[in-house]
Amino acid sequence: DTAVSQTPKYLVTQMGNDKSIKCEQNLGHDTMYWYKQDSKKFLKIMFSYNNKELIINETVPNRFSPKSPDKAHLNLHINSLELGDSAVYFCASSQGGFAGSNYGYTFGSGTRLTVV
Amino acid sequence: RKEVEQDPGPFNVPEGATVAFNCTYSNSASQSFFWYRQDCRKEPKLLMSVYSSGNEDGRFTAQLNRASQYISLLIRDSKLSDSATYLCVVTNTGGFKTIFGAGTRLFVKA
Numbered sequence: 001d002t003a004v005s006q007t008p009k010y011l012v013t014q015m016g017n018d019k020s021i022k023c024e025q026n027l028g029h030d031t032m033y034w035y036k037q038d039s040k041k042f043l044k045i046m047f048s049y050n051n052k053e054l055i056i057n058e059t060v061p062n063r064f065s066p067k068s069p070d071k072a073h074l075n076l077h078i079n080s081l082e083l084g085d086s087a088v089y090f091c092a093s094s095q096g097g098f099a100g101s102n103y104g105y106t107f108g109s110g111t112r113l114t115v116v
Numbered sequence: 117r118k119e120v121e122q123d124p125g126p127f128n129v130p131e132g133a134t135v136a137f138n139c140t141y142s143n144s145a146s147q148s149f150f151w152y153r154q155d156c157r158k159e160p161k162l163l164m165s166v167y168s169s170g171n172e173d174g175r176f177t178a179q180l181n182r183a184s185q186y187i188s189l190l191i192r193d194s195k196l197s198d199s200a201t202y203l204c205v206v207t208n209t210g211g212f213k214t215i216f217g218a219g220t221r222l223f224v225k226a
Contacts, residue, residue: 041219042216042218043160043203045213090160104165105160105162109159110158110159
C-alpha cells in the first residue's frame with residue numbers, strides 16, 4: 001500500500017563505488033523528484049521528471065544520473081561515490097503540474113547513504 | 117538573503133501552549149506555499165497548504181501575507197505528538213522548482 005517506496009533504506013558503501021537507488025510510486029502522479037537532505041537538514045532538489053521527461057536538473061555533479069523508465073519509476077544512479085555524497089536521499093511525487101501545485105509532494109521514506 | 121528563511125528554534129513549549137512560526141521568502145512571484153512536518157529520521161509530510169485568505173485545519177492555522185512576503189503557522193493546544201520539525205515550502209512561478217526552508221524545531225513537553 002506504500003504510496004512512494006524507495007530502496008534500499010540504508011546504504012553503506014566505500015568511496016569510489018557505484019550504487020543505485022530505486023523509487024516507485026503507485027499514486028498515478030505525473031511528476032517525480034529526487035531530493036538530497038544533508039547533515040544540516042537542508043532539503044535540496046536534484047532532479048525532477050514529468051511524464052518521463054527531465055524538467056529540472058539542478059547543479060549536481062554528473063556522477064549522478066537519474067533514469068525514469070516510466071512515469072511510476074525514477075531511479076538514481078551514482079558513480080564514483082565520494083564522502084560528501086553521504087546524506088539522506090528522498091524520492092517524491094506530485095500531481096498537477098509544477099512542484100506539487102496545491103497538493104504538495106508525497107515523499108518516500110528516504111535512503112540513508114553513508115560513504116566510508 | 118536565503119530564498120526561504122525560518123527561525124531554526126528550537127521552540128520548547130508545554131503541552132496546551134499556543135506556538136507560532138514565521139517564514140519569509142524572497143521571490144515576490146512565488147505562487148504556492150505549504151507547511152510540512154518532518155519527524156526525526158522520517159520523511160517530510162504535508163501538513164497543510166497555505167491560501168491567500170488564510171486557512172485552518174483543526175488546531176493548525178496558516179496565513180499568508182504577500183505584501184510582506186511571509187507565511188505563518190499557528191498551533192493551538194500543543195500536544196506531545198506535535199514535536200517535530202516544521203518546514204516552510206515555497207514554489208516559484210513558472211517552474212517545477214520548490215524551495216524548502218531549513219525548518220523550525222518544536223519540542224512540546226509534558
